[in-house]
Amino acid sequence: MISFLALATLTLAAKVRLPHMIGDHMILQQLTEARLWGWAQPGRTVRVTTRFFGRDLTQTVKADAKGRWLIGVKTPQAGYRPYSVTFDDGNGAVTIKNVLVGEVWVCAGQSNMEMPVKGFGNCPTESYNDDVAESRDYKAIHYVKIPASMRMTPQEDAPCQWAEIGPKTVGDCSAAGYAFAQMVSKVLDIPVGLILANKGGTRVESWLDRDYLQTKTQEPLDSMAIVKQFGEEYHRPLLWGNGTFAPILNFTVKGILYYQGCSNVGDPAGRYTQRLKDLVEQWRRDFRLGQIPFYFVQIAPYWYGDNKGDWGPKLREQQFNASLQIPNSGLVCTDDLVYDYEREQIHPAQKRQVGRRLALQALNKTYGMKEFWCESPSFKSMTIEADTCYVRLQNLYDAINRYHDIEGFEVAGADKVFHKAKAWHYWKPGNDPRNESIAVTSEEVKQPLYLRYAFRNWGPGNLKNGALLPLFPFRTDKE
Incomplete structure (x- = not known):
């Protein structure tokens, strides 16, 4: 009984709790009301203190009946000055440090977006050593990797932490995402944050939510039925979105970068186009930030068991058609970014060029720099x-x-x-x-x-x- 009472007392006196994404080294989206959130005792008032404009500014929010709270804080123009943010519910303050303000982009999709700067086993990237050598010049690029996990219901948190780019951390960042961030950071002279929420081998259905899958598809939604139909876990519908993408939806971002499609090769004509379009609508709805930019990558040539077959380009055709239907979007062609010896390599090495082409889309369309030519013919x-x-x-x-x-x-x-x-x-x-x-x-x-x-x-x-x-x-x- 004494131990139980002691535990109850400690629980009641617990400090405010933050999701892992709200932590040291994070980058907040500039010139907006960036959302911060967490948990406290139900009904408890949480004080959030920032110093973005040269003085302490404290805002308050009350935890709801389930202990959840969410607040928007006004952010300044991007810059390299590090800030701190303090959260206090009366049971003890929690302060996060080295917070930068810049541009925040999500890196979503399957393995060609997940592929890190250091490459996969037997799948190298061609710029690894250069990226390590130059990494100290890009320490204002920070990233957070959401662990790929499957869940039957949407998750509110995931074990992760922000990392500042440097020789020891650059290798684990998305290669395409990092090349995008390098170019945007250099051209705009601002910090860039990357949220890596992806999983190798996933289909577009892996990221669509239960309501959509239930009403618009024939995908199994019972856990046993999912496992029975999809022996390869990365092909499973619903689960990856719930476990890997749902935890980031409260974070305020600028836009989404997406590289996925290989696992949907062979889909009937028009189906991938429609489902990708609907996925973008779902994500925009759930981020609650309007029609945020969506820039995505056309899958590269690959033999798919038959060099002369056409099911690969038919999926590329569906991606091209989706680019015509999705507002505020852009598609990157990668038809030239494979070497002849890579015809049986699903992870081509030239990821730096992929990221730079995504950056051209953003610089031209999102940041209004029309002097950058971004469109393929x-x-x-x-x-x-x-x-x-x-x-x-x-x-x-x-x-x-x-x-x-x-x-x-x-x-x-x-x-x-x-x-x-x-x-x-x-x-x-x-x-x-x-x-x-x-x-x-x-x-x-x-x-x-x-x-x-x-x-x-x-x-x-x-x-x-x-x-x-x-x-x-x-x-x-x-x-």
Whole structure:
């Protein structure tokens, strides 16, 4: 009885409790009301003290019947000055230190977003040593890794801690996310925070919530049924969103970076497009921050057991279609970011370029720096004369990277059997709509009807625009 009373007394006198995300070295979103939250005794008043504007500012919030509380604190313009924040419910103060104010981005998706600067086993990145050598120049980049875990219900907290970039910590940061943060931090001259909430091998359904899965899909939602249907745990629906993403939804962020899709290759036409669009709507709803930016990565070429198959590019096509339907979004093409020897490597080494292309999207669209060219070229229209297709592209930035030796095009006639084609830059004076186009022909197809570009599991093209960004794979034939 004495021990029980002692324990009860200690519980009643416990200090205010914070989620792990609210801790030393965290970065708060600038120029907003950043949300802070935690737990205290039900009905208890929590005092939150900041010194962002040169003086102590204390705000109060009362814990609800379940002991939860949440408060918004006004943040200043980004800068390198470290701050502290103190929380006190009368049972003892808790102070967190080295808090910076900057831009905060979520790094979501599967293993190509999770892939750290130091790489995976037998999956290296090509910039690891350079990143370690340069890491002291980027100590205003901080990150927090949410442990990948499965839960049947949404979690409010996860064991994690913020880390400041340095030689000993940079290796564990998302390689694509870190390259994004490097470029944004350098260009804007501000701190950048990364929230790594991802899991290798997950499908888009792994992150959708129960209500959506129950009403819009046939995914199993009973725990035993989930395990029975999906032997590979990373393919399981619902659970990863509940365990790995739900704990971050109170945090105030600028936007979301997303790299996922390999595990949805083979999905029926249109299904991935719709579910990704709906996932973005779900996350925006749950962050309660409006239509925050969503920049995502098209999956890279990979053999998928058959180099000549087209189920990989069909998923890339769904991603491209999603980019046209999701407001305030942008898609990064990675068709050129694989080496020939990586055709059977699902984790290509060139992650620095992926992150930089994501940064181009953000710098241009979110931060208004239109001087950065961020768009890959894409198909606009095609005309056919005799045995030649004339292809017009958009987002060229007034240039293509080559006049000759263009690879990746295929043409087909009425039989829809595609043959490798010769392509070259075509231009002539006058008002002809084909003045600036790509001419494509194949000796094996005398009456072409259909055109494809880089539309094989493994068959990257080499055509780029004036920003040296690769042409999105496409096809003109419709099933």
